[in-house]
Amino acid sequence: METPTKKLINDTDSYGTFPEYSVDVDSDGRVINQNGRDSPHLPYVEKKKIPVVETHVYKRRWYVLLVFSLVAAVQGGYWNTWGPIAASTEEAFGWDDADIALLSNWGPIAYIISAVFFAWVIDVKGIRVSVLVTMSLVAAGAGIRCITSKPPYVKWTVHTGQLLNGLGGPVAMGLPPVLSATWFPPHERTTATAVSQILNGLGVGVSFIIGPYLVPDKPPDNSNSSVYNASFEFGFAAFILLVSLVYFPDKPPLPPCTTASIERLEFKKGLSQLLRNFKFWMICLTYGVSLGVFNCWQSVLDVNLKPHGISEDEAGWMGFYGTLAASLTCVIVARFSDVFTKHMRLFLVILYVGGALAMAWFTVIVNGYIPNSTTSLYISIIIGTLLLNASPPLYYEMACEITYPVAEGITNLWLTMINNVGGLIFLLVQMIPNIGTSWENWCVIGAVVVCIPILCTMDERYNRLEVDEKSDKE
Secondary structure (H helix, E strand, O other), rough: OOOEEEEEEEOOOOOOOOEOOOOEEEOOOOEEEOOOEEEEOOOOOHHHHHHOOOOOOOOOHHHHHHHHHHHHHHHHHHHHOOOOHHHHHHHHHHHHHHHHHHHHHHHHHHHHHHHHHHHHHHOOOOHHHHHHHHHHHHHHHHHHHHOOOHHHHHHHHHHHHHHHHHHHHHHHHHHHHHHHHHHHOHHHHHHHHHHHHHHHHHHHHHHHHHHHHHHHOOOOOOOHHHHHHHHHHHHHHHHHHHHHHHOOOOOOOOOOOOOHHHHOOOOOHHHHHHHHHHHHHHHHHHHHHHHHHHHHHHHHHHHHHHHHHOOHHHHHHHHHHHHHHHHHHHHHHHHHHHHHHOHHHHHHHHHHHHHHHHHHHHHHHOOOOOOOOOHHHHHHHHHHHHHHHHHHHHHHHHHHHHOOOOHHHHHHHHHHHHHHHHHHHHHHOOOOOOOHHHHHHHHHHHHHOOOOHHHHOOOOHHHHHHHHHHHHHH
């Protein structure tokens, strides 16, 4: 009897074929083998059926990672344009805190609108098309904001620009694990995901500095300063779009590892299995509740600290230093995860316990329960930010491992969509009239603490990594 075969991925021709095995998963995240039984880790694969694939790791992978990281940085930084200059724009255009919250809210709103579409684009059309469409949306959004600075028209152009920028969010946030799986070997995947996460975070961090620098706190004519800021952003976005058009390959000629060559489940079947995977939903909820709230809390940090007498410029520097520290920690933690494999849950628990304690320290300082000092505020928010923002690459890769062989794009866009739902709810509450800001810090602490017991009891599975390891041994 002839053994059934399945194609491996390539542009037009296959890398080769390998004997097909079952890849169905049950609701508990276990891969079901060919005999219909649950396998604790792997699909049922006989020794003679392990695919033999020619692999190669290309140096150009770092260029591809850098270009995409700049795309993610621009998208994230432009989303965070208005929070750091809230006082200036409120003075110039007659806006209030609810207007600033809505501008930030367009990020998660647009994300939810376009997430399923971009999950399909990534899965069917590939990385290059996804990046070009995203960068076109970001550049168009930045350009529309340059049209006018005259109220009330500026409100329409700014909100339209934020919407277009937010529509590109699914690729900026959800593509890193897809790119890592396509271009990088297993021992570099989490690190590569972290690098793109770093530049996305640095884009947000730099916006805390560039915004107040180009648009000073309540200058004589801050409306013109806002237009200058928008023009600068549009020029840089157009440059990154041009670079992406010139050279941004979809995938390497040869795969970096066995699983990079194996075709993932068809889009509808993969999405169906994803929605039935209980362990994936546990990851979604912990990531969405904790970091969805925390990331949006960061975007309105100036609004949060304004009642406590902290200036727009001071809040900007707090956000910048916290994001910079988080970027360094993110790479270190990711590298540890690549070297000491199969310990992602432990790393997440350590990060969350430390992050919750740091945010509690920040909250009691701001509320005056202990003596207040600028140094203490800086230290507490930097520690909290660097610990909590080091966790996304671990979540991304853990989700891919548990859901394999579902396509990484589907998995992570759904994961990050839940994250945006958490942020959307947080920002919608902030828009309630006269609700104030004192509840926000306590909300962040609660959102992090409630996830710690779930992480402690979660069962880890590394389906994708174990396929690669088993193939290497053969």
